Amino acid sequence: MDKLREGGFLISKIKQVSARIFDKKLKEYEITDLNTAQGRIIFSLWQQDHVPIKDLVSRTALSKTSLTSMLDRLVQMDYITRKPDEADKRKTVIALTEKSKQLKKRYEAVSLDMLAVFYEGLTEKQIDDFETTLNHILNNLNTYEEGYK
Amino acid sequence: MDKLREGGFLISKIKQVSARIFDKKLKEYEITDLNTAQGRIIFSLWQQDHVPIKDLVSRTALSKTSLTSMLDRLVQMDYITRKPDEADKRKTVIALTEKSKQLKKRYEAVSLDMLAVFYEGLTEKQIDDFETTLNHILNNLNTYEEGYK
């Protein structure tokens, strides 16, 4: 592949605009104290709770240093708790609080609303193909980054 | 569309990992004082130079407030210049310096290297379809955000 593509540039732009819109929608749905980035962390905890920070690194694709300070804030706002793992004291276990569990339905409503904008005018088949390709690319990148270490 | 998709979540992750890898590649290619985000601005100036900040807003999908401070830094590092537009004094014209023009070839080499990782294992047809869908989505988002104002 030697043609100069612009996929990465497009992804950056989409991410940027999406985050701005999603932030506004969160406010509209009266989720006033969470932003898109924090939502991403909570979202991945809904899928699996009580996980060490290392797992959150791979599940959110954020660096562990980025996560540390974001988790600080989420603890402060009572969305999550931090507890040392008794079995392996190097680890810190992150868990959801009642407050964040109760948020789930409303957050999913925002997501659906957002997805409607995102995928407007595309067929189910196109969306399926698109998400398959996204997963493929993410896998490429993860493999590559893993090899760096 | 009422199935809960994860396109936005995937895009966020891809953007995150891509940026980390791209930053490392820039260093490998000895572009030591530019990062991915700054590169994105210079990249769009290579496509069209001598533009007001407002144009850069749409071309990079960054907010105008984000751009202000990034442009500050790029001026400081002698990659761009700021000049008031004589015809309409509200406007500031951004232009590339010799330094940034000379960077173009090396930057494109990094991009190609990056794209090889990004699209590894996909056919040209798949990539074409994928980028078409990306453009479609970006267009959806821009239209929506425009309607907000």
Next chain:
DNA sequence: TCATTATAGTACTATATAGTACTAATGTCA
């Protein structure tokens, strides 16, 4: 069992990003 290495997480620092509120210049219309 102790020295070495690997793993998990954090403190500190720098840049990226956006929102709110502002200034200055321009355009518009009675």
Next chain:
DNA sequence: TGACATTAGTACTATATAGTACTATAATGA
């Protein structure tokens, strides 16, 4: 022509994000 609205851009502030360097715990192997 003067009041008002619009447009372009910036100052200030807060959060997101990552890198480097560090500490603490655990695993390994002579």
